[in-house]
Amino acid sequence: MQRTRQWAVAAGLAMMLGLLGACRTSFSPKVYLTRGVIQEIDPNQQTVRIKHEEIPGYMAAMTMPFSVKSANELVGFKPGDVVTFEMVVTSKDGWIRRLERRGETTVDPVPSPREGFRRVREVEPLEVGDLMPDYSFTNELGRRINFATYQGQTLALTFIFTRCPFPDFCPRVTRNFGETIKALKAGTGGKTDFHFFSITIDPEHDTPDRLKKHALMQRYSSKSWSFLTGAQIDIDAITEQFGLGFAYRAGTFDHTLRTVVIDEKGVIRQIFIGNTWTSQELAIEMKKASER
Numbered sequence: 481m482q483r484t485r486q487w488a489v490a491a492g493l494a495m496m497l498g499l500l501g502a503c504r505t506s507f508s509p510k511v512y513l514t515r516g517v518i519q520e521i522d523p524n525q526q527t528v529r530i531k532h533e534e535i536p537g538y539m540a541a542m543t544m545p546f547s548v549k550s551a552n553e554l555v556g557f558k559p560g561d562v563v564t565f566e567m568v569v570t571s572k573d574g575w576i577r578r579l580e581r582r583g584e585t586t587v588d589p590v591p592s593p594r595e596g597f598r599r600v601r602e603v604e605p606l607e608v609g610d611l612m613p614d615y616s617f618t619n620e621l622g623r624r625i626n627f628a629t630y631q632g633q634t635l636a637l638t639f640i641f642t643r644c645p646f647p648d649f650c651p652r653v654t655r656n657f658g659e660t661i662k663a664l665k666a667g668t669g670g671k672t673d674f675h676f677f678s679i680t681i682d683p684e685h686d687t688p689d690r691l692k693k694h695a696l697m698q699r700y701s702s703k704s705w706s707f708l709t710g711a712q713i714d715i716d717a718i719t720e721q722f723g724l725g726f727a728y729r730a731g732t733f734d735h736t737l738r739t740v741v742i743d744e745k746g747v748i749r750q751i752f753i754g755n756t757w758t759s760q761e762l763a764i765e766m767k768k769a770s771e772r
Contacts (some may be wrong), residue, residue, distance in 0.1 A: 489755055500539045512538060512567040518559050519587050522656040523551040525756075528576070530563070531734070532590060538569075538672045539645050541590065543734035545754075546647065553579060567646075572655070588734070601717040611716045612746045615718055617679065617708035620692040625706065627746070634674040634770040635742040636660070638761065639735075641682035642694045652755050653737065654678060658698050659759035661705060664766060676705045676764060681719060681726045681735055720729060722751060743769040 506539040516532030528604070532544040546567070548554060557563070562583040565576045611637075614628045629633070638657065651692075655678050664674055680686035686694075691707040698705075719726060719738075726735035739757065749769040752761035752762070 487644060493721070502740060510538075510569045513564065513761045514567055515562070515564045515582070517585055517587070518557055518561045518563060520545075520559055521557060523554050526551050526554075528557070528579075529556055530565075530576075532567075535567070538599075542644070544646065544649055546574070547577075548575060548577065551571065553577065556690050557581065559585045564595075569647060570649055572652075576596060588629070601713055603717045603721050605723065606721040606751075608748050608751060610748050611741075612697050612748055613721075615710070615714055617689055617710040617714070619702075620695045620707040622688045623661060625708070627742075630675050631746055632673075632744050634744055634766050636674070636675065636739065636766060637677040637679060637738065637742070638739040639681050639719060639726075640678050641680050641749070642686050642690055643682060649737070649755060654698060654764060656757070656759040657705065658700070660766065661763045662702075663759065663763045665704070667763075667767075672704045673770065674704065677708055679708045679710075679715070680725075683712055683715055685726050723753075741765045741769050745772075747772075 485653070497700050512535050516530040518528055518530055520529040522528070525655060526548050527545045528548065529543065529545045532541065534541040546696055557579060561581050563579050563581055565579045566693060567576050568574060603613075614626055616624060616626050617759060619625050633673050636657070638653050640650040640652075640654060657678065660673075665672065680691065686709050687703075691709060695705070695707045700707075722734050722738040722740060724738045736755070737755050739752040739762070740748060743749050749772070750765040
């Protein structure tokens, strides 16, 4: 009996250790060794923009900014350097490390939304204080919507594409939207006098059905958050108005980021550039816009 009890305790401990090991493994960072060309370096922000190769099973070839843990890791590098590096990815964060120079080449020009030949609309740049023009898009439910329909609510819009897996870029923006919505609902007793829009810049791939699947992964509510696609000519126009550049060329997606806050009268109140803003900052700007 004593031996059976000891065996049971030992088995229980082994099971617990196995579960702990499994939990530890599930939260371990993933590391991908990849190769690319440095396009731009910003040591003050500890970021480097790299055009990198496809990472099979994880990410298509893209051009995007990566953070490093120390600006010293960028010393000695310059645009045009061909480098290998390790991409470290966790559930909510990502960075690169161990850059090694392998050669040099030319740097790609800044991405343009009018790469190649396609029809475009003549549009003017938009700034804080301007009236937001009306656009017509299709949401994740397959319904046509217009911004004008939401006048009287405070709005936030940003630009994403669902094939972007790196946690610091589109996933961070999407995660921040979700956290901001929760914070606003908690602060208003559940009222939804606001609406959020995530607009794809990859309409060929991001159909309403794919956007709906992506939205459901965020545990979203269509009452407060819409995922939009539309005609390329309209996506070109709205991104150009906010100074967002993107291009899809030679299998590489290259884009920047913009997030916009619009008040109840349709006036633009804030434009966040890049991905460094937080959900707390966005919530504050949304509240300010609703009080004007």
